[in-house]
Amino acid sequence: xxxxxxxxxxxxxxxxVDAVSLTAETGTITAIVGTSGSGKTTLLRMINRLVEPxxxxxxxxxxxxxxxxxxxxxxxxxxxxxxxxxxxxxTVARNIGAVPELLGWPREKIAARVDELLELFGMEPAExxxxxxxxxxxxxxxxxxxxxxxxxxxxxxxxxxxxxxxDPIIRTRAQEDLRAIxxxxxxxxxxxxxxxxxxxxxxxxxxxxxxxxxxxxxxPEEIVAQPATSFVADMVGDAERPMRLLSxxxxxxxxxxxxxxxxxxxxxxxxxxxxxxxxxxxxxAIPVETEGTPAGRVTLAAIRARAERHA
Amino acid sequence: xxxxxxxxxLLLALVLRPEVFTPLFAPFAPENGPVxxxxxxxxxxxxxxxxxxxxxxxxxxxVAVTLAILVTRPAGEAFRPLSRTITNVGQTFxxxxxxxxxxxxxxxxxxxxxxxxxLYGLLPIFENAMTGLSTLPASTMEAARGxxxxxxxxxxxVELPLAMPVIxxxxxLSVVIALGTATIGSTVAARTLGEVIIAGLLTSNTAFVxxxxxxxxxxxxxxxxxxxxxEKYLARRSGRG
Numbered sequence: 001x002x003x004x005x006x007x008x009x010x011x012x013x014x015x016x017v018d019a020v021s022l023t024a025e026t027g028t029i030t031a032i033v034g035t036s037g038s039g040k041t042t043l044l045r046m047i048n049r050l051v052e053p054x055x056x057x058x059x060x061x062x063x064x065x066x067x068x069x070x071x072x073x074x075x076x077x078x079x080x081x082x083x084x085x086x087x088x089x090x091t092v093a094r095n096i097g098a099v100p101e102l103l104g105w106p107r108e109k110i111a112a113r114v115d116e117l118l119e120l121f122g123m124e125p126a127e128x129x130x131x132x133x134x135x136x137x138x139x140x141x142x143x144x145x146x147x148x149x150x151x152x153x154x155x156x157x158x159x160x161x162x163x164x165x166x167d168p169i170i171r172t173r174a175q176e177d178l179r180a181i182x183x184x185x186x187x188x189x190x191x192x193x194x195x196x197x198x199x200x201x202x203x204x205x206x207x208x209x210x211x212x213x214x215x216x217x218x219x220p221e222e223i224v225a226q227p228a229t230s231f232v233a234d235m236v237g238d239a240e241r242p243m244r245l246l247s248x249x250x251x252x253x254x255x256x257x258x259x260x261x262x263x264x265x266x267x268x269x270x271x272x273x274x275x276x277x278x279x280x281x282x283x284x285a286i287p288v289e290t291e292g293t294p295a296g297r298v299t300l301a302a303i304r305a306r307a308e309r310h311a
Numbered sequence: 312x313x314x315x316x317x318x319x320x321l322l323l324a325l326v327l328r329p330e331v332f333t334p335l336f337a338p339f340a341p342e343n344g345p346v347x348x349x350x351x352x353x354x355x356x357x358x359x360x361x362x363x364x365x366x367x368x369x370x371x372x373x374v375a376v377t378l379a380i381l382v383t384r385p386a387g388e389a390f391r392p393l394s395r396t397i398t399n400v401g402q403t404f405x406x407x408x409x410x411x412x413x414x415x416x417x418x419x420x421x422x423x424x425x426x427x428x429x430l431y432g433l434l435p436i437f438e439n440a441m442t443g444l445s446t447l448p449a450s451t452m453e454a455a456r457g458x459x460x461x462x463x464x465x466x467x468x469v470e471l472p473l474a475m476p477v478i479x480x481x482x483x484l485s486v487v488i489a490l491g492t493a494t495i496g497s498t499v500a501a502r503t504l505g506e507v508i509i510a511g512l513l514t515s516n517t518a519f520v521x522x523x524x525x526x527x528x529x530x531x532x533x534x535x536x537x538x539x540x541x542e543k544y545l546a547r548r549s550g551r552g
Binding site for chain 2: 048050071072073074075076078079081082083084085086087088089098099102145148149158
């Protein structure tokens with residue numbers, strides 16, 4: 001559990017982060033969203049003490065972070081940033097093994113961990129181990145950056161716009177991969193982004209920052225359906241709200257018995273995809289299947305009713 | 312490649328078997344005067360010349376890089392203009408004047424030459440090291456701090472290796488300048504290839520001047536080339552090339 005307790009950062013007389021408190025449960029993704037200058041990155045950097053807080057404290061599993069030397073603290077917290085920040089003169093394997101090496105793991109254990117992570121990220125170890133970052137594509141560099149952050153099995157993974165430098169298609173894949181890997185490993189992640197879509201797609205909870213203050217902290221459904229301030233509503237985007245809400249709900253939630261014409265959707269698909277299929281093909285209902293066997297259908301009327309209910 | 316091998320062969324021949332070139336230099340020697348310099352072996356002069364340059368350049372590298380490291384730390388930033396001024400003065404002060412001033416203190420011989428070459432060599436290395444250390448990729452430096460490298464580890468594992476090709480560029484410049492400048496050391500009795508040139512000037516023997524100049528020039532060209540190759544290799548290795 002990560003507890004941020006009334007943390008404040010003053011630069012002279014300007015308040016970059018103003019008494020922010022929030023608690024993130026172990027094994028969840030917290031997405032911190034805000035515009036530039038909202039203090040979101042400063043908040044993140046105070047957690048691993050790249051920025052020293054002016055007041056307040058952060059506790060990781062009950063232990064205050066100011067009790068440890070900063071560089072030792074950082075070895076326990078994964079850190080992945082925009083533009084990956086890989087060491088250009090070290091091979092992929094050395095980059096990923098950097099923190100375990102600092103922690104003094106034996107060589108064989110590091111090598112095994114590097115291969116394990118490369119496989120997890122879908123990169124053939126024998127092929128990629130000895131390459132330099134320069135010899136990788138942007139998406140691969142980013143994956144190595146995240147793999148490096150995960151290498152020592154940290155209590156917490158901090159990510160600052162980790163997908164910011166990727167093009168949209170690769171970014172969506174990287175987000176899906178991160179979600180899947182996080183579920184598999186049960187990692188605790190705090191991620192900073194300016195992109196509400198990314199926050200909704202990845203976050204178990206979303207923290208919205210504005211002018212150094214935490215203006216709303218809650219699950220994505222709540223942020224979309226009941227924005228606490230007009231700023232949050234702007235971030236969500238009025239026109240996008242129904243679609244964003246529907247994108248959070250799986251088809252299985254509105255599954256009803258019956259059949260329908262046309263191509264089926266899997267039960268894990270979102271209502272947004274179901275709605276899109278209805279509109280595009282002019283159908284009133286879409287068949288749903290689980291692992292290839294028909295499970296029922298979802299109707300346009302039910303989707304509409306669900307959207308009107310505002311969670 | 313062939314050119315490089317030819318130049319090396321020419322240099323070795325000039326240093327080890329200078330008498331072979333007698334017909335070539337004869338037109339430049341005064342009538343009935345000596346064509347080939349024989350008062351001391353060209354090999355020993357070359358080695359002493361290179362030794363002086365190496366010693367002065369290495370000392371200049373140690374001092375200049377240390378200084379550059381200090382002034383690129385947050386605590387040393389205030390000293391940056393001062394160190395720039397000092398190294399600049401080192402560069403603008405003519406080596407001949409340094410020799411003249413150093414002789415009373417250090418006596419004749421290699422000492423004053425070393426001092427002059429050392430001072431003259433500081434600036435390029437210092438400037439390049441500072442450039443190299445202050446233009447490192449920001450995201451790499453942020454990540455180095457973020458994953459828990461302490462100051463020393465950042466310096467040794469990230470900053471210096473990444474700045475190395477640029478630092479080496481300064482070293483190369485400094486060495487090439489020193490190779491030429493070392494010749495004037497012979498005016499204060501340092502054993503360098505300048506001895507051959509000065510002997511030629513004193514006796515109006517152009518053949519001697521040509522011999523000395525040619526050998527020094529060839530050393531400079533070949534060492535320059537070798538260091539460029541090394542830089543390219545390091546730049547590739549450090550993923551910046």
